[in-house]
Amino acid sequence: MSAIVARRLARGKAPRAAFNREEFQMMSKYRALLGASMLAVAAVQPAGAAEKAEVLHWWTTQSQSKAVKVFADAFSAAGGEWVDNAIVNGDVAKPTGINRIVGGNPPTVMMMNAGKQFGELADQGLLRNLDDVAAAEGWQASLPADVLAAVSRDGHIYAVPVNLQTPNWLWYNKALFEKFGVEEPKTWEDFFAVADTFQQGGIIPLAFGAQAWQQHQLFNGVLAGAGGRDLYMSVFRDKNPEAVRGAEFKRVAEVYAKLRSYTDPGSPNRSFNEAASMVITGKAAMHIMGDWEKGEFTSAGWVAGKDYGCVLGLGEQNFLMDSNVFIMPETRSESGAKAQDLMARVMLDKDVQVEFNNLKGSIPVRNDVDTSGLDACSKIGLEALKDPGKQLAGPDWLAGADMLNSLADVVVEYWATPSETPEQFAEKYAAVLAEFQE
Template sequence: MTKALFGAAAMVALMAGPALAQEPLKLEVFHWWTSGGEAAAVQEFAKEFDAAGGQWVDTAIGGSGSTARPIGINRIIGGDPPGAMQFNTGTQIDELAAQGLLRNLDDVAAKEGWKEALPPAFYEAIVRDGHVMAAPVNNHGQNWLWYNKALLEKNGIAEPTTWDEFFAAADKLKAAGVIPVAVGGQPWQLNLMFNSILLGEGGKDLYMKVYKDLDPAAVTSPEFKKVAETFGKLRDYSDPGNANRDWNVATGMVISGKAGFQFMGDWAKGEFVLANQVAGKDFGCILGPGEKNFVMGGDVFIFPKLKDEQGTKAQDLLATVFMSKDAQVKFNAKKGSVPVRLDVDNSQLDACAKIGVEVLQDPAKQIPATDILASQDVVQSLQDVVGEYWATPTMTADEFVGKWNDTVAQAK
């Protein structure tokens, strides 16, 4: 009997030992990826993390980053931080980093060669006081124009490469009873559309003077005024229901053929993919119209300081997974973005992503997003100005220019 009990105890120990040794590294991940395409993409990271020995605990907040970020920030400040939290690439993490609430990822970044793998602007965007403070996960082109290929072909419209061609196409769609441009009338969406015009029509030099230098003379220039007039003209090609429309709803209008075009970052492509549409066949994509550049935005994850060692180990594992070549390809294929690493195999990317990757080969065309160039006070305030201009058809371009410069002066 003693031998039997000993044997049973040994068997229990053998069974329990590996289970205890293989207990997954659990980590709560806070993000706002809740649309169909986004949810499918984030599951790729979750699967990779779980396969590597982690346990992804998902906290997804519906809406946009402007809705979710305050919730997560309050948790961090209040002493109940998630293990990892999504931010947009750029200055949004400055305050938390300055308050010493975030872990640095220097060891992981050095071990995995992040500096060598990232575009210089993206590496600089995650460094504060010489320390790596976030893990980048994607490179989102913000200045894309998406269109329904069948709809354009039906109406005898070729892909527009200039703004004159675009408005001619929009007039044809309008005459055919189709909404030319699907617009989500939220300030951040409108600002993306405005910036697409600014870069395509005004060029890189004007864009950088306006956002990096905050140059009032650039804003009062005839070139900037023309950009404002072009943006205002787009009101006539939207529909009355655009106010506060979510971006993915607007994308759905293009997918269904209710609308012809949408100005939106390449996360919109995830919705096309989810609808089983193929880039270059069912939908088309243009960096522009006008000057062809790639506005580099994206997402990063910060890692708040945790009290338990297991949580810290889980953070290191997740940071490693985020930047692994395999996970980068799988996630970005569904997210619509391109891998943030420059050293991954891009051969399996779709037609639109290949356009983006080709443009990114020229460092002169790697244009930092506004979140990287300017403070959040400036960025948010200017988004509101753009939103007000869109919602107020009686506001002139000259009045808009004045409000822009006044806002910059107050936000500095």
């Protein structure tokens, strides 16, 4: 049993399915046993199923469903048959899909995030590389170099990036800000002053969903904004335990802990779109969430800059680079490979990119599309992306899933334990980094 598994069990938690290295390797053994049966299944596939694709993803809110339908409609128009397999919550969808891939029964296409998430699948030979499609479609010229690096492994491309997004936006209800006479915050000190004003006026300052992924995402945003670029890179890139024993990390821990006092008792297990609704209805004034929040605002008829405002990160205003991608599991079926290639071409079509991202709230990943129709907040993001000093690789781009999941456990425990001091939290956080030092 690894120390990671032991630590999770000691906290009363099961190992995270499909992301634990030991479980991954064990499941891979079954793949060989299933190989012959999968070949037999492929041999009897009907000839007319050449462009049929089961697509596993977790875009299930109303706005997300509208966005993903752009891909489905474009795929159908190109001669494909989209078989939708939408699973609520990425923490459920990812292990489900990975277990299927390792077990020999993969979906045709599966959603992931750019970075190291799918590295082990590629290393095990479970993913098709998309080098031929990328070369034919000119991805090297039309996609940012950092994005291409984040979807590559050992010089081969293994995923289709479909957008650029950052998880550390602050969104706010402009009508409430005007009513209370406050300005949009730019620093964490500004935020706390504004939050105090709303709290005294009977408005929930910060809408929040206390789910593990939201808690960890919020903390990473605080780490980047309040801790700064150097500390952030020392954590995720360098995995340096000493970096979190200083005054900068203590401030990050203090800011994160203080945010608890501005949320409401109903936050546990609240979904991000429910938190967004609190801002829309005026129940809460602010929400810290990724670009996908805008899809919820758009569905409510809200307009960026008019009904809602946005701040790209508090403190150091970094664009934490993130991208949704789709991987193509290895298939023994020629028809499956054709469907995957068609899907890759469709998802990165210029017109599809613009339509999808306008609905999703993110930024087109292609650098050669017309962005004049993007909303005011997307244009702020685009301007940030032009400045290398504001670009910061997201955690998934720098660290593996085992480490990120272990850090998430520590962060979630800290949020749930007000009596835990910043120093105690830092020591637990440092212990995880020490375990993953190379």
